[in-house]
Protein backbone atom coordinates (compact mmCIF):
# COMPACT_ATOMS: atom_id res chain seq x y z
CA UNK A 1 0.00 0.00 0.00
CA UNK A 2 1.49 3.30 -1.03
CA UNK A 3 1.56 5.86 1.72
CA UNK A 4 0.31 9.33 0.92
CA UNK A 5 2.90 12.06 0.88
CA UNK A 6 1.47 13.55 4.05
CA UNK A 7 1.36 10.37 6.11
CA UNK A 8 4.94 9.61 5.07
CA UNK A 9 6.14 12.83 6.71
CA UNK A 10 5.56 12.16 10.40
CA UNK A 11 8.41 14.40 11.42
CA UNK A 12 7.52 17.36 9.24
CA UNK A 13 8.92 20.44 10.92
CA UNK A 14 6.91 23.07 12.75
CA UNK A 15 5.00 25.26 10.32
CA UNK A 16 5.51 28.31 12.54
CA UNK A 17 9.21 28.51 11.61
CA UNK A 18 10.34 31.17 9.21
CA UNK A 19 13.10 28.82 8.06
CA UNK A 20 14.13 25.27 8.66
CA UNK A 21 17.26 24.22 10.44
CA UNK A 22 19.59 21.44 9.32
CA UNK A 23 17.91 19.08 11.77
CA UNK A 24 14.53 19.71 10.13
CA UNK A 25 15.88 18.67 6.73
CA UNK A 26 17.46 15.65 8.42
CA UNK A 27 14.07 14.69 9.89
CA UNK A 28 12.36 15.14 6.56
CA UNK A 29 14.96 12.99 4.77
CA UNK A 30 14.71 10.37 7.53
CA UNK A 31 10.94 10.19 7.07
CA UNK A 32 11.42 9.48 3.35
CA UNK A 33 14.72 7.57 3.38
CA UNK A 34 15.20 5.98 6.82
CA UNK A 35 18.82 5.36 7.72
CA UNK A 36 17.84 1.88 8.92
CA UNK A 37 17.11 0.89 5.30
CA UNK A 38 20.66 1.68 4.15
CA UNK A 39 23.04 -1.20 3.43
CA UNK A 40 25.20 -2.21 6.44
CA UNK A 41 28.41 -1.10 4.65
CA UNK A 42 26.99 2.28 3.74
CA UNK A 43 27.48 5.64 5.44
CA UNK A 44 24.49 7.98 5.36
CA UNK A 45 23.55 11.07 7.35
CA UNK A 46 25.05 14.40 8.38
CA UNK A 47 28.69 14.37 7.24
CA UNK A 48 29.67 17.87 8.38
CA UNK A 49 27.71 20.75 9.85
CA UNK A 50 25.58 22.00 12.69
CA UNK A 51 22.09 20.52 13.13
CA UNK A 52 20.94 23.84 14.62
CA UNK A 53 22.13 25.98 11.70
CA UNK A 54 19.36 27.65 9.65
CA UNK A 55 18.84 26.49 6.06
CA UNK A 56 17.44 28.97 3.56
CA UNK A 57 19.30 27.62 0.54
CA UNK A 58 19.94 23.99 -0.34
CA UNK A 59 22.06 22.52 -3.14
CA UNK A 60 21.45 18.96 -4.38
CA UNK A 61 24.15 16.96 -6.18
CA UNK A 62 25.13 13.36 -6.82
CA UNK A 63 28.75 13.52 -5.60
CA UNK A 64 30.45 15.67 -2.95
CA UNK A 65 33.36 16.64 -5.19
CA UNK A 66 35.60 19.71 -5.07
CA UNK A 67 33.54 21.30 -7.86
CA UNK A 68 30.33 20.84 -5.88
CA UNK A 69 31.97 22.27 -2.75
CA UNK A 70 33.12 25.23 -4.84
CA UNK A 71 29.60 25.76 -6.16
CA UNK A 72 28.21 25.53 -2.61
CA UNK A 73 30.67 28.12 -1.35
CA UNK A 74 29.90 30.46 -4.28
CA UNK A 75 26.23 30.25 -3.33
CA UNK A 76 22.99 30.45 -5.29
CA UNK A 77 23.81 33.91 -6.62
CA UNK A 78 27.53 33.39 -7.06
CA UNK A 79 28.11 36.37 -4.80
CA UNK A 80 30.01 34.61 -2.04
CA UNK A 81 26.92 34.08 0.13
CA UNK A 82 27.14 30.30 0.34
CA UNK A 83 24.43 27.71 0.26
CA UNK A 84 23.49 26.72 3.81
CA UNK A 85 23.35 23.01 3.10
CA UNK A 86 24.28 20.44 0.48
CA UNK A 87 22.57 17.06 0.11
CA UNK A 88 24.37 14.47 -2.01
CA UNK A 89 23.58 10.89 -2.94
CA UNK A 90 27.05 9.48 -2.50
CA UNK A 91 28.96 9.56 0.81
CA UNK A 92 32.13 11.61 1.18
CA UNK A 93 33.93 9.33 3.63
CA UNK A 94 32.59 5.84 2.85
CA UNK A 95 35.75 4.06 3.93
CA UNK A 96 36.53 6.30 6.87
CA UNK A 97 39.40 8.75 7.27
CA UNK A 98 42.12 9.25 9.86
CA UNK A 99 43.43 12.49 8.37
CA UNK A 100 41.59 15.28 6.62
CA UNK A 101 44.21 17.93 5.87
CA UNK A 102 43.39 20.49 3.25
CA UNK A 103 46.06 18.90 1.05
CA UNK A 104 43.84 15.79 0.75
CA UNK A 105 40.95 16.07 -1.78
CA UNK A 106 38.35 14.97 0.76
CA UNK A 107 39.98 17.06 3.47
CA UNK A 108 39.79 20.06 1.16
CA UNK A 109 36.05 19.51 0.66
CA UNK A 110 35.48 19.17 4.41
CA UNK A 111 37.57 22.27 5.13
CA UNK A 112 35.86 24.41 2.49
CA UNK A 113 32.41 23.46 3.70
CA UNK A 114 33.15 23.99 7.39
CA UNK A 115 34.87 27.32 6.77
CA UNK A 116 31.80 28.53 4.85
CA UNK A 117 29.38 27.17 7.46
CA UNK A 118 27.83 24.72 4.98
CA UNK A 119 26.31 21.45 6.21
CA UNK A 120 26.69 18.30 4.11
CA UNK A 121 24.18 15.44 4.34
CA UNK A 122 23.76 12.34 2.21
CA UNK A 123 21.18 9.64 1.50
CA UNK A 124 22.63 6.75 -0.49
CA UNK A 125 21.40 3.15 -0.42
CA UNK A 126 18.50 4.26 1.80
CA UNK A 127 17.44 6.43 -1.16
CA UNK A 128 18.16 3.62 -3.64
CA UNK A 129 15.60 1.33 -2.03
CA UNK A 130 12.92 3.95 -1.36
CA UNK A 131 9.80 3.80 -3.47
CA UNK A 132 10.24 7.39 -4.63
CA UNK A 133 14.00 7.02 -4.60
CA UNK A 134 16.78 6.75 -7.09
CA UNK A 135 15.50 3.90 -9.27
CA UNK A 136 11.99 5.29 -9.59
CA UNK A 137 13.38 8.60 -10.75
CA UNK A 138 14.72 6.96 -13.89
CA UNK A 139 12.66 8.35 -16.73
CA UNK A 140 10.22 6.69 -19.08
CA UNK A 141 9.62 3.47 -17.23
CA UNK A 142 6.16 2.93 -15.72
CA UNK A 143 6.71 1.17 -12.45
CA UNK A 144 4.95 -1.55 -10.60
CA UNK A 145 4.04 -1.04 -6.93
CA UNK A 146 6.90 -1.44 -4.52
CA UNK A 147 7.09 -3.84 -1.60
CA UNK A 148 6.72 -2.76 2.03
CA UNK A 149 9.76 -3.03 4.27
CA UNK A 150 10.40 -2.64 7.98
CA UNK A 151 8.52 0.24 9.54
CA UNK A 152 5.94 0.32 6.77
CA UNK A 153 8.29 2.03 4.35
CA UNK A 154 8.14 0.87 0.76
CA UNK A 155 11.53 -0.48 -0.25
CA UNK A 156 13.25 -2.57 -2.89
CA UNK A 157 16.35 -2.17 -5.01
CA UNK A 158 15.70 -1.56 -8.69
CA UNK A 159 12.35 -1.48 -10.39
CA UNK A 160 10.40 -3.55 -12.91
CA UNK A 161 8.09 -1.99 -15.42
CA UNK A 162 6.42 -2.26 -18.81
CA UNK A 163 6.74 -0.05 -21.84
CA UNK A 164 4.61 0.10 -24.97
CA UNK A 165 5.76 -2.60 -27.36
CA UNK A 166 8.95 -1.43 -29.03
CA UNK A 167 12.35 -2.66 -30.14
CA UNK A 168 15.60 -2.64 -28.24
CA UNK A 169 17.03 -0.05 -30.62
CA UNK A 170 14.04 2.29 -30.30
CA UNK A 171 13.98 1.87 -26.52
CA UNK A 172 17.69 2.66 -26.36
CA UNK A 173 17.06 5.82 -28.40
CA UNK A 174 14.31 6.81 -25.99
CA UNK A 175 16.40 6.18 -22.87
CA UNK A 176 19.35 8.04 -24.37
CA UNK A 177 17.15 11.05 -25.10
CA UNK A 178 15.70 11.04 -21.58
CA UNK A 179 18.83 10.56 -19.48
CA UNK A 180 20.80 13.73 -18.70
CA UNK A 181 23.55 14.62 -21.14
CA UNK A 182 26.96 13.34 -20.11
CA UNK A 183 30.28 12.46 -21.69
CA UNK A 184 29.90 8.69 -21.91
CA UNK A 185 26.48 7.94 -23.42
CA UNK A 186 24.58 4.66 -23.43
CA UNK A 187 25.92 1.24 -24.47
CA UNK A 188 23.59 -1.32 -26.04
CA UNK A 189 24.10 -5.08 -25.61
CA UNK A 190 21.72 -7.15 -27.73
CA UNK A 191 19.86 -7.37 -31.04
CA UNK A 192 18.42 -3.92 -31.67
CA UNK A 193 15.49 -5.44 -33.59
CA UNK A 194 14.36 -7.60 -30.68
CA UNK A 195 10.98 -6.87 -29.09
CA UNK A 196 10.96 -5.03 -25.76
CA UNK A 197 8.01 -4.97 -23.41
CA UNK A 198 9.22 -5.69 -19.89
CA UNK A 199 12.04 -3.64 -18.41
CA UNK A 200 14.19 -3.71 -15.28
CA UNK A 201 16.03 -0.60 -14.13
CA UNK A 202 18.69 -0.06 -11.51
CA UNK A 203 20.50 3.26 -11.25
CA UNK A 204 24.22 3.09 -10.62
CA UNK A 205 26.41 -0.02 -10.60
CA UNK A 206 24.21 -2.92 -11.71
CA UNK A 207 26.48 -5.99 -11.98
CA UNK A 208 25.04 -7.52 -8.85
CA UNK A 209 21.48 -7.60 -10.15
CA UNK A 210 22.14 -9.31 -13.50
CA UNK A 211 20.80 -12.63 -12.19
CA UNK A 212 17.78 -10.93 -10.62
CA UNK A 213 16.99 -9.21 -13.92
CA UNK A 214 17.15 -12.57 -15.71
CA UNK A 215 15.00 -14.23 -13.06
CA UNK A 216 12.43 -11.43 -13.42
CA UNK A 217 11.97 -12.43 -17.07
CA UNK A 218 12.40 -8.92 -18.46
CA UNK A 219 13.43 -8.15 -22.04
CA UNK A 220 15.98 -5.47 -21.20
CA UNK A 221 17.92 -4.40 -18.13
CA UNK A 222 18.90 -0.72 -17.87
CA UNK A 223 21.69 0.04 -15.43
CA UNK A 224 25.25 1.42 -15.34
CA UNK A 225 28.85 0.46 -14.68
CA UNK A 226 28.53 -3.04 -16.17
CA UNK A 227 31.96 -4.63 -16.42
CA UNK A 228 33.23 -6.71 -19.36
CA UNK A 229 33.13 -10.19 -17.83
CA UNK A 230 29.78 -10.05 -16.00
CA UNK A 231 28.07 -8.41 -18.99
CA UNK A 232 29.59 -10.74 -21.59
CA UNK A 233 28.88 -13.88 -19.58
CA UNK A 234 25.35 -12.69 -18.94
CA UNK A 235 24.65 -12.10 -22.64
CA UNK A 236 26.23 -15.46 -23.54
CA UNK A 237 23.61 -16.98 -21.24
CA UNK A 238 20.66 -15.28 -22.94
CA UNK A 239 18.23 -12.52 -22.01
CA UNK A 240 17.66 -9.82 -20.97
CA UNK A 241 19.47 -7.48 -23.34
CA UNK A 242 21.53 -4.81 -21.62
CA UNK A 243 21.55 -1.03 -21.67
CA UNK A 244 24.51 0.42 -19.80
CA UNK A 245 24.49 4.12 -19.05
CA UNK A 246 26.83 6.03 -16.79
CA UNK A 247 26.53 5.90 -13.02
CA UNK A 248 25.96 9.66 -12.92
CA UNK A 249 23.36 9.74 -15.70
CA UNK A 250 21.28 6.88 -14.30
CA UNK A 251 21.24 8.18 -10.72
CA UNK A 252 21.04 11.94 -11.08
CA UNK A 253 17.41 11.96 -12.36
CA UNK A 254 16.57 11.44 -8.68
CA UNK A 255 17.82 14.94 -7.85
CA UNK A 256 15.01 16.99 -9.45
CA UNK A 257 12.48 14.56 -7.97
CA UNK A 258 14.01 15.14 -4.54
CA UNK A 259 14.09 18.90 -5.12
CA UNK A 260 10.37 19.02 -5.93
CA UNK A 261 9.61 16.86 -2.92
CA UNK A 262 11.56 19.13 -0.56
CA UNK A 263 10.09 22.28 -2.13
CA UNK A 264 6.57 20.93 -1.66
CA UNK A 265 7.29 20.07 1.98
CA UNK A 266 8.77 23.52 2.58
CA UNK A 267 5.78 25.21 0.95
CA UNK A 268 3.39 23.12 3.05
CA UNK A 269 5.29 24.14 6.19
CA UNK A 270 5.36 27.78 5.03
CA UNK A 271 9.11 28.09 5.38
CA UNK A 272 11.53 29.94 3.15
CA UNK A 273 13.78 27.52 1.29
CA UNK A 274 15.56 27.82 -2.05
CA UNK A 275 16.38 24.40 -3.54
CA UNK A 276 18.71 24.04 -6.53
CA UNK A 277 19.94 20.97 -8.38
CA UNK A 278 23.57 21.27 -9.42
CA UNK A 279 24.07 20.95 -13.16
CA UNK A 280 27.74 20.06 -12.72
CA UNK A 281 28.40 16.66 -14.29
CA UNK A 282 30.32 14.71 -11.64
CA UNK A 283 31.44 11.88 -13.90
CA UNK A 284 35.10 10.93 -13.88
CA UNK A 285 35.12 11.16 -17.68
CA UNK A 286 35.03 14.38 -19.67
CA UNK A 287 34.52 13.10 -23.23
CA UNK A 288 34.59 9.94 -25.29
CA UNK A 289 35.79 8.80 -28.70
CA UNK A 290 34.55 5.86 -30.76
CA UNK A 291 37.69 3.79 -31.22
CA UNK A 292 38.43 3.01 -34.86
CA UNK A 293 41.80 1.32 -35.09
CA UNK A 294 42.27 -2.21 -36.50
CA UNK A 295 43.88 -5.39 -35.25
CA UNK A 296 46.11 -6.02 -38.24
Ligand SMILES: [Zn+2]
Nearest residue numbers: 204205247251
Ligand atom coordinates in the same frame (compact mmCIF):
# COMPACT_ATOMS: atom_id res chain seq x y z
ZN1 LIG B 1 25.56 5.55 -6.96
